[in-house]
């Protein structure tokens with residue numbers, strides 16, 4: 305159980321014209337499961353390697369339980385990383401791989417054997433101790449790598465893209481296993497992913513990173529409902545964006561005045577952007593809504609199973625709306641429609 | 656590959672082997688014969704006279720255990736040359752690998768400007784005739800006091816050896832994933848243990864091949880030993896040449912066998928690493 309503070313972390317490589325990691329600040333609480341989310345090349349692995357000590361930061365600090373890690377060599381940090389391609393040692397069998405960290409600590413052989421057995425049971429691979437890594441499937445290798453990482457009770461567990469090399473069906477299984485084990489052992493965990501859905505399903509909190517810069521660090525729910533900026537909103541599937549100006553506790557846009565209840569009104573700049581999730585927009589043929597209701601024209605209707613997606617033109621602006629398919633009103637292309645943006649579901653952000 | 660072509664290839668390999676082995680057989684017969692001349696297909700009379708003259712086998716009548724010991728203890732030239740060749744070979748092999756290891760790692764793992772140029776410069780001693788740079792070196796060696804002694808010879812052997820060793824080892828590291836070492840570090844292994852437990856097993860097969868090259872190049876070195884050793888450091892190739900020019904075929908054959916035998920022995924024990932299976936480039940295999 306350890307808490308991690310990352311302060312003003314910067315790291316550049318000579319081959320790059322911008323810093324690979326640019327002034328990142330993060331406070332991760334003890335026992336949290338945190339996702340680093342961002343497109344490939346945004347610096348996720350580089351941050352992990354600085355936490356392990358494999359890279360030295362140019363400046364900034366990494367503090368584990370109130371103590372700076374920077375002067376401590378990798379092997380003494382108690383930070384264990386599981387690399388993207390598992391990296392099981394090919395000359396050792398599974399037992400030797402899993403027991404490696406305890407052997408390095410000089411633990412008694414019998415105790416190592418006992419712990420190895422426990423760890424393999426934890427990852428649900430009890431009978432493969434004598435096999436060589438080459439004889440394992442990708443999913444099995446991943447689990448052995450996890451067992452090997454956890455055996456020494458690390459203070460921080462780092463998982464670099466733990467699911468991205470697995471087939472789709474193995475991915476779900478592995479994801480559940482990671483959550484189960486993390487909750488059982490309560491080890492502070494950071495995992496890296498470029499898959500927004502994966503981050504949402506797994507993490508207590510998500511650190512969204514673009515081009516080496518931390519965009520936001522908050523709960524998955526907030527990314528959907530209260531994104532910090534348009535980039536973050538788009539990364540989580542946001543499609544509706546409306547330019548707005550502050551107007552006496554309301555927001556004025558070119559589709560009309562929008563009533564706003566968001567708690568961040570005072571923090572907003574004069575010019576800002578409104579967003580709303582497609583599933584929060586309501587439609588009506590008759591103007592049933594007395595608030596934030598705007599007249600528009602249906603441009604297209606796409607049935608996609610449980611949901612049906614509509615594109616609506618309101619004053620030259622295109623909005624997208626997604627409604628549950630059951631019990632729908634009969635709405636067709638070119639129909640005139642009233643679009644309702646519930647004032648507690650819209651969110652304005654600075655740009 | 657079609658079947659006929661395969662057969663032809665296999666025959667070609669056999670033929671090659673026979674071409675290599677036939678002279679060895681001739682050497683062998685020659686070394687144990689007494690005056691074996693042209694039209695005779697096999698020698699009329701077998702004899703150990705060549706070995707007696709090399710002082711490896713005592714004269715008839717003294718061939719007891721004590722006789723052998725006494726003879727060998729008298730430090731015959733052949734044994735001196737054999738020990739010199741072996742010790743120079745081992746020393747130079749170890750030194751070349753220790754020097755090549757970091758260089759090959761950088762060349763194999765990193766990409767940087769002028770990398771090709773640097774590799775070319777390192778390989779150039781294998782293309783240039785050794786005499787070209789040795790004559791230049793010799794003057795320096797004399798002034799540094801390395802000429803005409805054992806360490807001078809060791810040093811100059813490194814010149815033709817280093818390219819082979821560095822290139823072979825670069826091949827290993829081209830296939831090498833340093834993240835295995837990083838993984839070991841985060842699991843609590845310090846740098847020394849990481850090298851011993853992770854790096855070394857991965858590069859060992861390639862290192863054996865590099866060592867084999869190094870040893871054999873040193874073992875068969877004539878010109879450089881001759882020029883830098885200035886006749887004061889006797890090795891087997893020098894002895895072979897001087898004996899051959901003396902014109903006694905049995906003697907030449909006997910000493911050639913002594914020259915070839917250790918090389919064959921070493922090849923035999925390391926052939927496992929040279930064959931395609933493990934290969935010169937081992938790294939961590941396919942993951």
Ligand SMILES: Nc1ncnc2c1ncn2[C@@H]1O[C@H](COP(=O)(O)OP(=O)(O)O)[C@@H](O)[C@H]1O
Pocket residue numbers: 317318319320324342343344345346347348349350351
């Ligand atoms: N050892 C290195 N040397 C030079 N550049 C590097 C090195 N490691 C990473 N980079 C660069 O830093 C950037 C971020 O890399 P990385 O942290 O691996 O991204 P991510 O894990 O988010 O995909 C990339 O542009 C990459 O090319």
Ligand SMILES: [Mg+2]
Pocket residue numbers: 345348349350464
């Ligand atoms: Mg990465």
